[in-house]
Amino acid sequence: MARWQFGITTVYHFLMVPLTIGLSILVAGMQTAWVRTGNPRYLAMTKFWGKLMLVNFAMGVVTGIVQEFQFGMAWSAYSRFVGDVFGAPLAMEALVAFFVESTFLGLWIFGWDRLPKRVHLACAWAFSLATIASAYFILAANSWMQHPVGIEFVDGRPRLTSIWAVLTNNTVLAAFPHTVAGSFAVAGAFLVGIAAWHLWKKHRDSAEDDPDRRVWRASLKLGSWVGIVAFAGLAISGDLQGKLMFEQQPMKMAAAEALCHTEEPASFSVFAVGDVSRADCESVKSITVPALLSFLAKNDFSSEVKGVEDLVQEYRAKYGANYPDDPRLGELAGKPIDYVPALPVTYWGFRLMIGFGAISAGMAVLALWFTRKNRVPPGRWFPLFGILSIVTPFLGNSFGWIFTEMGRQPFVVVPNPTGVDGVWMYTAQAVSAGVSVGEMLTSLVALTLVYGVLAGVEVFLLRRYARAGIPGVLPSWNKPPEPAGADGKKPEDVLAFAY
Amino acid sequence: MDLATFWFIVIALFWLGYLFLEGFDFGVGMLLPVLARDETERRVMINTIGPVWDGNEVWLIVAAGAMFAAFPGWYASLFSTAYLPLLLLLLALIGRGVAFEYRGKVNTARWRSVWDRVIMIGSWVPPLMVGLVLSANVLGLPLNEFGDRVGSPLVILRWETLVGALAVVGFSLVHGAAFIALKTDGEIRHRARRLAVRLAPVALAPLVVLLLLVQLREGSAWSWVPLVLALLAAVGAVGFLLRGREGWGFASFGVVVAASMVTLFGALYPNVIPSTLDTVYSLTVHNASSSPYTLTVMSWMAAFGAPAVLIYQAWTYWVFRKRIATHHIPPVHAP
Numbered sequence: 001m002a003r004w005q006f007g008i009t010t011v012y013h014f015l016m017v018p019l020t021i022g023l024s025i026l027v028a029g030m031q032t033a034w035v036r037t038g039n040p041r042y043l044a045m046t047k048f049w050g051k052l053m054l055v056n057f058a059m060g061v062v063t064g065i066v067q068e069f070q071f072g073m074a075w076s077a078y079s080r081f082v083g084d085v086f087g088a089p090l091a092m093e094a095l096v097a098f099f100v101e102s103t104f105l106g107l108w109i110f111g112w113d114r115l116p117k118r119v120h121l122a123c124a125w126a127f128s129l130a131t132i133a134s135a136y137f138i139l140a141a142n143s144w145m146q147h148p149v150g151i152e153f154v155d156g157r158p159r160l161t162s163i164w165a166v167l168t169n170n171t172v173l174a175a176f177p178h179t180v181a182g183s184f185a186v187a188g189a190f191l192v193g194i195a196a197w198h199l200w201k202k203h204r205d206s207a208e209d210d211p212d213r214r215v216w217r218a219s220l221k222l223g224s225w226v227g228i229v230a231f232a233g234l235a236i237s238g239d240l241q242g243k244l245m246f247e248q249q250p251m252k253m254a255a256a257e258a259l260c261h262t263e264e265p266a267s268f269s270v271f272a273v274g275d276v277s278r279a280d281c282e283s284v285k286s287i288t289v290p291a292l293l294s295f296l297a298k299n300d301f302s303s304e305v306k307g308v309e310d311l312v313q314e315y316r317a318k319y320g321a322n323y324p325d326d327p328r329l330g331e332l333a334g335k336p337i338d339y340v341p342a343l344p345v346t347y348w349g350f351r352l353m354i355g356f357g358a359i360s361a362g363m364a365v366l367a368l369w370f371t372r373k374n375r376v377p378p379g380r381w382f383p384l385f386g387i388l389s390i391v392t393p394f395l396g397n398s399f400g401w402i403f404t405e406m407g408r409q410p411f412v413v414v415p416n417p418t419g420v421d422g423v424w425m426y427t428a429q430a431v432s433a434g435v436s437v438g439e440m441l442t443s444l445v446a447l448t449l450v451y452g453v454l455a456g457v458e459v460f461l462l463r464r465y466a467r468a469g470i471p472g473v474l475p476s477w478n479k480p481p482e483p484a485g486a487d488g489k490k491p492e493d494v495l496a497f498a499y
Numbered sequence: 500m501d502l503a504t505f506w507f508i509v510i511a512l513f514w515l516g517y518l519f520l521e522g523f524d525f526g527v528g529m530l531l532p533v534l535a536r537d538e539t540e541r542r543v544m545i546n547t548i549g550p551v552w553d554g555n556e557v558w559l560i561v562a563a564g565a566m567f568a569a570f571p572g573w574y575a576s577l578f579s580t581a582y583l584p585l586l587l588l589l590l591a592l593i594g595r596g597v598a599f600e601y602r603g604k605v606n607t608a609r610w611r612s613v614w615d616r617v618i619m620i621g622s623w624v625p626p627l628m629v630g631l632v633l634s635a636n637v638l639g640l641p642l643n644e645f646g647d648r649v650g651s652p653l654v655i656l657r658w659e660t661l662v663g664a665l666a667v668v669g670f671s672l673v674h675g676a677a678f679i680a681l682k683t684d685g686e687i688r689h690r691a692r693r694l695a696v697r698l699a700p701v702a703l704a705p706l707v708v709l710l711l712l713v714q715l716r717e718g719s720a721w722s723w724v725p726l727v728l729a730l731l732a733a734v735g736a737v738g739f740l741l742r743g744r745e746g747w748g749f750a751s752f753g754v755v756v757a758a759s760m761v762t763l764f765g766a767l768y769p770n771v772i773p774s775t776l777d778t779v780y781s782l783t784v785h786n787a788s789s790s791p792y793t794l795t796v797m798s799w800m801a802a803f804g805a806p807a808v809l810i811y812q813a814w815t816y817w818v819f820r821k822r823i824a825t826h827h828i829p830p831v832h833a834p
Contacts, residue, residue: 054600055600055601055604057600058596058597058599058600058601059597061553061596062592062593062596062597063593064560065556065559065560065589065592065593066589066593068560068563068564068567069563069578069585069589071567071574071578072563072566072567072574072575072577072578072579073578073579073582073585073586074579074582076575076576076578076579076646076647077575079567079571079574079575079578080571080572080575080646082571083567083568083570083571083572083574083575083789084571084789084790084793085793086567087564087566087567087568087569087571087574087789087793088568088793088796088797090564090567090568091561091564091565091567091568091569091797091800092800092804093564094557094560094561094563094564094565095561095564095565095800095801095804095805095808096800096804098557098560098561099554099557099561099804099808099812100811102553102554102556102557103551103553103554103557103808103811103812103815104811105553106549106550106551106552106553106554106815107550107815107818109549109550110549110550110819111550111818114818114819115818154790159790159792159793160789160790160792160793160796161792163793163796328645432575432579432582432647433645433647434579434580434643434647434648434649435579435582435648435652436651436652438652439582439583439586439652442583442586443582443586446586446590447586447589447590450590450593450594454593454597457597457601461601461604461605464604464605464834465604465834467834468834471834472833472834473834475832497829498542498546498549498603498827498828498829499542499545499546499549499599499600499602499603
């Protein structure tokens with residue numbers, strides 16, 4: 001139950017986070033363009049996309065607090081075991097990054113026309129860069145669970161010996177660009193989808209120099225290019241991550257392929273028919289690309305890739321066949337350990353991640369094609385296209401996380417094959433022994449319900465603002481007299497913006 | 500002074516920062532239906548904390564994060580023992596944070612009144628829970644040899660911890676009223692000041708009871724000093740407010756919470772959580788702390804990070820230093 005709760009809250013949190021990261025950087029970029037050129041088009045873009053970013057930001061913040069508290073509440077044994085190492089990056093995230101985010105976000109929201117333009121712009125960069133720094137610290141913590149480094153083993157617990165090793169763990173160096181690229185993919189697709197809808201709705205017949213039309217065209221182009229570059233980044237960093245994973249967590253990669261026997265060279269399964277959970281090669285018919293998996297693993301088309309069956313034998317020999325006889329493990333105490341992750345989840349999670357990522361990149365290319373040379377496609381399906389393109393990178397991200405976290409089961413801290421002996425922890429050992437089933441159930445139900453309701457509210461608001469377009473955030477838009485970006489010299493200028 | 504003790508003090512300071520800063524912004528939310536007479540006044544109140552509440556809330560996150568990093572045992576035992584109160588705290592903070600942001604996004608009275616209710620509940624529940632958990636922490640929890648809770652989920656509900664819950668609520672109320680008096684102008688400013696003065700004797704009573712209780716059970720001779728200081732500051736705050744010195748009154752309430760925290764954490768030291776089952780199970784700054792290396796890393800980080808935070812948060816308050824009155828509130832603009 002603690003796992004379900006962590007899974008649900010994490011996936012939910014990570015629906016908000018990448019949009020915030022990607023969008024806030026893009027908004028800071030738009031605002032820079034406005035400050036440098038004075039072109040009202042960029043002001044309109046900053047205000048519009050900035051507003052949508054804020055609607056989303058609120059949710060990212062509040063769901064982040066839940067993540068931090070859950071370690072202590074539901075995973076206290078885990079927290080005690082890894083606290084010497086794992087707490088530091090979390091505390092750093094709060095002190096170095098999160099403070100900057102929330103303080104400068106407040107300044108940015110309320111500082112329009114109150115702060116000098118350049119200072120206000122600096123606030124936008126401060127909070128948007130801080131969201132990236134946040135991601136780095138959190139991923140460093142997560143990467144340590146996948147690949148524990150920088151430690152010695154003292155009194156049955158890992159003890160930190162080098163914070164530098166934790167922060168430059170090769171796992172986080174690969175995971176960070178992958179996650180950031182994923183965030184930009186989300187933000188890019190978000191721009192494309194909404195801009196495509198506006199072009200279709202209002203500008204099929206409008207003049208080419210209509211300012212509103214130009215805003216949406218600029219947004220769509222920006223979004224498409226961001227999406228395409230992000231996908232390239234995802235592919236490159238994903239490949240790096242894959243190679244590290246073959247070394248560090250061979251079981252996870254075998255599980256991603258539902259690879260039953262060791263193969264040399266190993267072929268990559270594109271699609272499978274049948275029940276992959278049995279991993280027995282006989283019941284599953286799979287379309288494969290010969291030798292590709294070997295290449296993905298080691299850059300060599302003929303290398304050997306270990307299958308699930310052999311790995312299980314290896315893991316039993318190395319880490320034991322049975323759980324320790326600890327009464328706090330409950331029913332699992334002394335039982336055999338199942339080293340194979342849930343194969344349907346890892347196999348399909350991996351494919352859905354790549355598939356949705358590729359679809360969203362394809363959408364970005366199509367969007368550029370459809371709108372080439374100032375065109376707006378007439379078809380009825382264009383807005384549907386937009387909505388689809390918004391959803392796909394979110395799904396890709398979620399499946400990526402589900403794959404990587406399910407793929408490390410039954411471990412919560414995965415043993416590092418080249419690291420210090422003895423440092424690993426089974427998920428079953430990590431939960432709070434003192435917390436009752438009733439409490440877990442209460443929080444699981446309450447959080448899921450509240451998150452569900454708020455997701456509805458957020459989508460409702462995003463939709464409302466997205467539909468209203470620029471006038472919804474900038475009342476002076478398309479009304480000639482007032483010059484855009486008043487310089488704030490009104491007599492009593494206490495609040496340029498108010499809740 | 501060893502590093503573990505240093506981090507005990509740092510964590511106490513983070514909690515103090517949290518109670519001081521979010522104390523008043525909880526107070527503002529709690530008093531929303533009491534002090535504001537109409538929609539414009541409600542918006543005046545909310546906008547006094549608009550640019551800063553999010554930054555204030557991070558003090559809670561950094562307090563929890565620092566506990567995790569410096570005292571994993573403390574963090575793990577306290578958070579798992581206080582599971583349900585912390586769940587309520589989280590739910591309330593989620594609702595409250597979203598409510599501030601979403602309240603003005605649709606221009607109907609119904610929409611706003613729903614979110615106003617969320618703000619109010621979301622501002623009453625957290626100080627109750629923080630007070631409950633912190634006072635239970637100081638007075639002791641039923642921990643076994645593994646640091647796990649023995650007993651039901653409600654085991655931390657005792658009359659003493661309920662007093663603790665009311666202590667933080669009461670403090671937040673007067674602190675929030677003083678803040679509104681300091682940050683607004685017009686009729687609402689005077690209403691807030693009068694309310695702070697009238698509420699103070701009742702609202703601060705639970706805090707006084709809690710301090711005396713802790714002092715008599717766990718205190719030493721020196722800890723009478725902060726206790727007496729807290730009492731004097733409380734009287735002083737009321738005095739300042741009566742004379743219309745809102746800034747000094749607000750600052751004096753700050754002294755109240757600072758001195759109270761010194762008394763409470765002073766009584767706790769060198770334990771971080773006393774076990775009520777057996778004192779050998781008590782978690783102390785030494786048996787619950789991280790390794791010296793981790794603490795050293797954290798100290799360097801805090802040495803650079805914390806002053807920077809104080810500087811830019813102070814700057815935020817400086818940027819938004821002007822009093823807000825009803826005529827400053829711009830018309831609602833929402834699609």
